[in-house]
């Protein structure tokens with residue numbers, strides 16, 4: 001999994017995410033993020049990479065799965 | 069051969085098989101080769117396969133009919149591999165004639181068809197991907213077939229109540245209308261279903277889990293014409309946003325299966341008024357004849373070992389899974405086939421007893437796999453948290469638009485044969501070889517299964533153009549040349565053969581039609597080594 005900068009225009013990306021969620025309720029933004037994640041997951045299409053990203057995200061939020 | 073008829077007013081008229089006083093209760097002492105306990109799908113298949121291979125077998129069942137006490141409505145979907153086995157056993161033509169052949173499935177969410185598939189696409193087998201038929205018909209056909217086989221003895225109203233294991237045999241305690249007796253057998257196949265007494269008596273270890281999801285089956289007849297397809301709703305407005313199954317079977321009966329709320333009261337969900345109301349909302353008509361209604365919850369069970377000494381556990385005894393994907397009965401039939409050829413080979417002296425250990429190795433792996441697959445389906449159909457609900461909604465939403473998300477919609481992954489890739493019997497391959505249509509050496513039309521039928525437990529060695537005919541000890545395997553002469557080997561022909569092997573290859577196929585080895589220009593010694601391995605001779609070392 002890449003952890004060095006790889007998004008060509010980082011500020012532009014951040015801005016676009018914010019703009020896309022403008023005026024959305026929390027529930028809608030949640031729905032947005034889920035769809036966003038699914039679209040990207042298919043784009044990546046590499047099982048090992050996806051599992052690694054899932055593991056990493058989980059650890060960042062609450063430690064390894066099964067640790068609580 | 070009698071044909072059952074659906075009884076007026078709903079259910080079915082099932083056959084009654086005659087009880088006869090067992091030889092042991094007439095003062096005879098017997099030591100049976102193989103005893104099969106339980107005349108359900110798994111036990112009947114095991115007995116039929118063994119007797120068909122010329123191995124004497126006695127089957128005992130506590131009942132005297134087919135179907136499980138009142139629950140005449142259980143399995144309905146029989147998958148290709150199972151149909152191929154039934155073809156080899158000789159009952160396939162009756163199944164094809166009576167059942168509903170189908171291959172198209174549709175997956176829906178409310179009024180939208182998310183996707184449809186045609187399982188017949190790319191199929192190489194002589195049998196179709198699926199036939200739907202009430203389970204008891206299949207059991208009935210197996211009983212009829214067993215009655216034609218001289219090596220089989222059927223004992224109805226014989227209930228097994230206990231077991232004792234001895235060095236060279238097992239002793240079953242059996243109760244009959246004429247009293248109790250002891251049935252001695254060298255080997256026992258326990259196929260007595262999910263509540264096996266034998267399993268209990270032996271104290272065999274098992275993991276078990278009870279699900280909280282509830283379902284209500286309604287088997288019904290109605291006039292409205294619907295396509296002979298499998299429709300599954302991941303969620304349906306007419307069922308309060310929960311899942312629904314719609315599937316045809318024989319006699320114009322449809323299986324409609326409705327997901328209920330978690331821990332719903334079985335009495336309430338099967339209440340006649342409630343059932344009628346549900347059917348009206350689904351079908352848009354009240355003109356529905358109810359054949360059978362049954363609420364159920366699912367459970368998962370898996371034995372730690374599928375063999376204990378002289379006892380083999382097959383079918384629901386060994387593994388229970390939820391029914392989505394039709395993996396229960398289909399895998400029981402495949403368990404039965406697996407143990408049958410191995411026991412036949414050992415009893416004929418062609419293989420060491422160690423071969424029998426591979427039953428546990430191969431079929432427990434298959435059972436664990438099936439449970440894993442069906443558990444994933446349930447997690448999709450019954451999300452457990454608000455997050456899981458939202459995530460699933462996102463998947464369904466995307467699936468309406470984009471093909472990629474359709475792959476994530478899981479309303480059941482239909483039964484496919486397990487691949488014995490990691491098995492100690494496998495040199496290379498392990499997957500099931502489809503039952504290819506071929507021209508037989510005598511010029512007649514047939515299929516690969518025709519080459520596997522008959523006495524003993526035969527392996528097939530298929531030689532493709534360019535290889536030398538391997539010299540094999542007599543009786544070890546039946547050897548054929550594919551699409552052209554090789555030495556003096558009998559020749560089979562068929563366009564589909566090219567799909568499973570290429571020039572220069574030799575395929576070693578097990579009696580259960582799984583691939584044991586794919587060898588390239590092998591010396592005869594390499595073919596023999598693959599056969600020896602598949603007969604458990606390496607395990608024995």
Ligand SMILES: Cc1cc2nc3c(=O)[nH]c(=O)nc-3n(C[C@H](O)[C@H](O)[C@H](O)COP(=O)(O)OP(=O)(O)OC[C@H]3O[C@@H](n4cnc5c(N)ncnc54)[C@H](O)[C@@H]3O)c2cc1C
Nearest residue numbers: 106108109110130143144145228260261383384396397398
């Ligand atoms: C709602 C539902 C839908 C299903 N749909 C499908 C499907 O579409 N396709 C599929 O493949 N599977 C399906 N299944 C699963 C399938 O019905 C079972 O896996 C299958 O019946 C198992 O067969 P078995 O022979 O192992 O056990 P059983 O069918 O339970 O047979 C056990 C036999 O043993 C006998 N017996 C029990 N105790 C004793 C004793 N002590 N002494 C002597 N005899 C005894 C009983 O009389 C019975 O005949 C479904 C199951 C359910 C509940």
